Amino acid sequence: MIRSVRSQNRHFPAGTPIFAALGALAFLAACAQPGPVPDRDVQWTGETVTLEITAERGMVALDEHVGYDGFTFNQTIPSEQFIVQQGDSVRMILHNEDTVAHGLSVHAADAQTSAHVGNVPPGESRSVTFLAKYPGVFMYHCAPGGHGIMMHTKAGQHGMIVVEPADGQYGLEAELGREPDLRLYFVQHEVYRDGRDFFDGKALYVMFNGELFRYVKNPIQARPGDYVRFYYLNNGPNLTSTFHIVGGIFDYMHYQGNPQNVDIGGQSVTSGPTDSWVIEWQVPEEEGAYTLVTHAFGTQTAKGAIGILQASHDAERDAVVRSEGPRSNGELVDAQFRRVVRPFAPGSPEVDRPVHFDAGEEVIIEMVGNSYVPKTVEIPSGTSVTWVNEDVFDYMNFEQTGLHNSVVVQGPEDLATEMLGHGETDALTFTVPGDYEYICTMHPYMRGIVRVR
Numbered sequence: 016m017i018r019s020v021r022s023q024n025r026h027f028p029a030g031t032p033i034f035a036a037l038g039a040l041a042f043l044a045a046c047a048q049p050g051p052v053p054d055r056d057v058q059w060t061g062e063t064v065t066l067e068i069t070a071e072r073g074m075v076a077l078d079e080h081v082g083y084d085g086f087t088f089n090q091t092i093p094s095e096q097f098i099v100q101q102g103d104s105v106r107m108i109l110h111n112e113d114t115v116a117h118g119l120s121v122h123a124a125d126a127q128t129s130a131h132v133g134n135v136p137p138g139e140s141r142s143v144t145f146l147a148k149y150p151g152v153f154m155y156h157c158a159p160g161g162h163g164i165m166m167h168t169k170a171g172q173h174g175m176i177v178v179e180p181a182d183g184q185y186g187l188e189a190e191l192g193r194e195p196d197l198r199l200y201f202v203q204h205e206v207y208r209d210g211r212d213f214f215d216g217k218a219l220y221v222m223f224n225g226e227l228f229r230y231v232k233n234p235i236q237a238r239p240g241d242y243v244r245f246y247y248l249n250n251g252p253n254l255t256s257t258f259h260i261v262g263g264i265f266d267y268m269h270y271q272g273n274p275q276n277v278d279i280g281g282q283s284v285t286s287g288p289t290d291s292w293v294i295e296w297q298v299p300e301e302e303g304a305y306t307l308v309t310h311a312f313g314t315q316t317a318k319g320a321i322g323i324l325q326a327s328h329d330a331e332r333d334a335v336v337r338s339e340g341p342r343s344n345g346e347l348v349d350a351q352f353r354r355v356v357r358p359f360a361p362g363s364p365e366v367d368r369p370v371h372f373d374a375g376e377e378v379i380i381e382m383v384g385n386s387y388v389p390k391t392v393e394i395p396s397g398t399s400v401t402w403v404n405e406d407v408f409d410y411m412n413f414e415q416t417g418l419h420n421s422v423v424v425q426g427p428e429d430l431a432t433e434m435l436g437h438g439e440t441d442a443l444t445f446t447v448p449g450d451y452e453y454i455c456t457m458h459p460y461m462r463g464i465v466r467v468r
């Protein structure tokens with residue numbers, strides 16, 4: 016097969032909104048009132064597409080053995096996948112059905128979405144309308160403002176929105192003169208056991224589309240010679256992915272999913288957090304299992320980010336594989352899993368091991384990434400416990416801040432620390448044996464346990 020060599024610039028044309036992603040970090044804009052979004056230099060098609068997202072908290076299954084008690088949009092991690100056309104007017108509505116603030120940052124918009132839907136109070140709905148100006152594969156994620164943007168995205172509130180090009184074709188489509196046989200939408204993303212691991216980039220699991228080894232257990236079916244288009248998005252939130260197919264070379268790679276950005280003949284695509292690609296690939300003529308991996312073997316691949324594309328001549332294949340995680344029915348419970356991961360509260364003891372201290376040992380608990388680390392400590396009676404706030408972002412309040420305290424909500428005695436800013440400490444002395452469960456009043460989902468012997 017001979018490829019025509021393209022001369023298009025692989026990088027962004029002038030005026031490209033490379034700073035759109037930074038809209039998520041427009042912390043102070045989160046308090047602005049909704050208003051009209053300015054028109055840009057792309058023709059609006061007149062189509063208005065309405066996309067609705069509901070923010071909640073709850074358990075999803077990372078596989079049949081592992082439950083994850085995170086933050087969700089539309090009850091899945093990753094969230095629902097959306098497809099619009101370039102030139103569409105896109106109205107996104109966020110319904111907040113949780114008891115803390117949530118929000119939206121939409122990278123498909125060359126506009127400050129977080130100024131309109133950035134800090135939605137519990138029980139309320141807000142919307143933003145924007146023009147789908149550029150084609151591509153974009154991330155959206157929760158943006159309650161400030162510190163909470165990072166915390167909620169980590170907890171699972173992120174998804175993919177694809178803007179299909181109004182004109183201009185992707186590589187193989189132009190070459191073969193036909194549509195893809197398979198469209199595979201892939202979100203790579205991470206799960207962390209606590210805020211310390213999140214800050215340090217030590218993921219517990221890394222996966223494609225919400226489930227560990229999802230496409231190993233249920234391989235994607237294809238036929239030799241099939242034209243496959245990947246919509247590939249790394250939602251991170253921390254790690255850089257190098258997506259690769261074992262036994263294949265990508266024919267065309269379009270950075271950010273814009274057809275004008277063309278790379279040809281590659282073993283991998285590199286995607287930092289929120290980076291994306293449209294990848295065009297024709298399955299070789301040989302039958303067999305083509306393995307899809309991020310090629311960071313220890314830090315990512317072995318932690319769950321593997322899939323298989325099984326090619327056989329008589330394959331019955333689905334034309335589309337969507338990127339949202341398996342939908343939770345909202346009724347998952349701890350007992351059905353071998354382990355449960357809670358980013359902000361104690362999970363299974365194997366995940367968040369209780370830490371024992373003997374008399375005279377110094378007991379220090381970090382407040383970091385909206386979690387207590389260690390989440391559970393066991394101490395002798397008479398021990399003093401010190402909390403230190405390692406969260407750096409201590410501006411603003413509630414979901415927008417990293418200010419924390421420790422307030423006993425269940426236990427033999429009522430005890431409470433001061434509200435602590437970055438680097439501040441406070442100590443409590445436990446003299447009555449028993450279990451003390453405590454929370455942060457800024458972030459009531461943040462929980463820890465002190466066991467006094």
Ligand SMILES: [Cu+2]
Nearest residue numbers: 117118157167
């Ligand atoms: Cu949120």
